Amino acid sequence: MTEKEFTLKHVFSDVGKLESNQILYSPEKEHSGVKWKIRIEKSKEHFAMYLYTNVTGNQEIHTDRTMTIFSKNKEKTHSESASRVFEIRENPNAYAWGWNEFIQWKNLENEYLNNGKLEVEAHVKITKVLGFSRKELKSFGENMKQFSDVTLKVKERRFYVSKLYLSTHSPYFATLFLGKFQESEKSEIELKDVDPQDFQYYLEVMYLENAIDDDTVHGILSVADMFDTPKIAEKCEEFLVKESKMELKKKLELAGNYRLEGLKKLCLDQIKSRADIRSVMPDDPRELHKDILAELLQKALVFN
Template sequence: MVRFPLFRFPTERKNYGRQMPMVGAPMGHFTPDFAIPRKELRSFGEDMRQFSDVILKVKDRKFYVSKLTLSSQSPYFATLFLGRFQESGKSEIELKDVNPDDLQYYLEVIYAEDGVDEYTVARILPLADMYQTPLAVRKCENYLIEKSKMGLKKKLELAGKYRLEELKKVCMDQIKSKKDIHSVVPEDPSEMDHQILAELFKKSLDFN
């Protein structure tokens, strides 16, 4: 039997990106060592000014985008741009605590580019979740299921953190032994999504 150290399950599950509206929020991401940064697939720079009606400013970089395009994909941006908030009347909005490269990758997906890969998937997901963008989340989940070479442990972590149910199911189906369970449970089990941990514990009983 796989032994799980005693700990208390979290009484409150973390909820990423569900409080509105907040312009920017701290985040972290994981990028595999073997992943290589790629070239940008689309420009959101000064050359796109004539096609944009709002500027997103991240640090010293400006992104010229369409309110309608972002609002159609994201309730967050729909509220920000079209709601009764101070930002809705601004032509330039600053997003704080966001990595400009990550926003670039996120926007590429919003603008229908095939931009999810091994390097960008875990960088797009935090923004897709925070900005409530189901299309981007789904594209990331599909990539993780169908193409990614990322380890099972990290995939389960992402599945729990961003509520990726299909990815979780695929990962759980690959766990077929006590050794597999040990390989995905962190040293401190309380760091793991408590629903996934409970499923792993239940699964461990089948291996006795």
């Protein structure tokens, strides 16, 4: 699952004791540079559930999302799905979307609560992000066309670049541009399964701009991994080790997903208790890289 598609999971306690209009929140989790959480409440005769994010200024986050509740042993589920834009430009409450009448409260009590506990999930796919304040450091648009010999089409955007320059940094592009493939003769090549904004930042780093920060590093790593660009991955790792303020849990996840051994060692060295282990464990341990999971297990045995 990529950073543009993620799942929030949480088990709420004492849900059956909620009074009308009483609200509970899940812990915040960061994805794509913003924080997300689930809100539940008793809304008269119904159970209400919402998804929140901390958009600011003129940001817009376009999403497809599905919110689900689970019965004991996940024998039964109830879900609602919708596409929504999170924004605060016009509506100060638009940073939250959900259902005020997700399910009747009586049905929730009878069919979904397990000794007062309720397991919930929000699956989110980010389809478009607009309005982030970070300024692009270098243009790869029409004004660079005269200096390029190939156009890379990434969804709705076109990037005008040099075949030779990209090939010297990436074996993937060297094979694509210089190998005996049909694409090597084309003046425009479409790159699929890539986010155009992530690709912009990736190119900025390749062209020696300082584009790596806590909001962009995950996307840059994903593109560098896809196009086999180890030097860019090294720069991202150096930032994560020396400068990043990202939480330890997220750093450890990136270290596992992108094989960043130096970052992995740094993160594991900071884990000195069972409480530290719990703080970095995802809701589903299978989401962690198996090598990291094994090392955390070894630490847990030592702390015992």
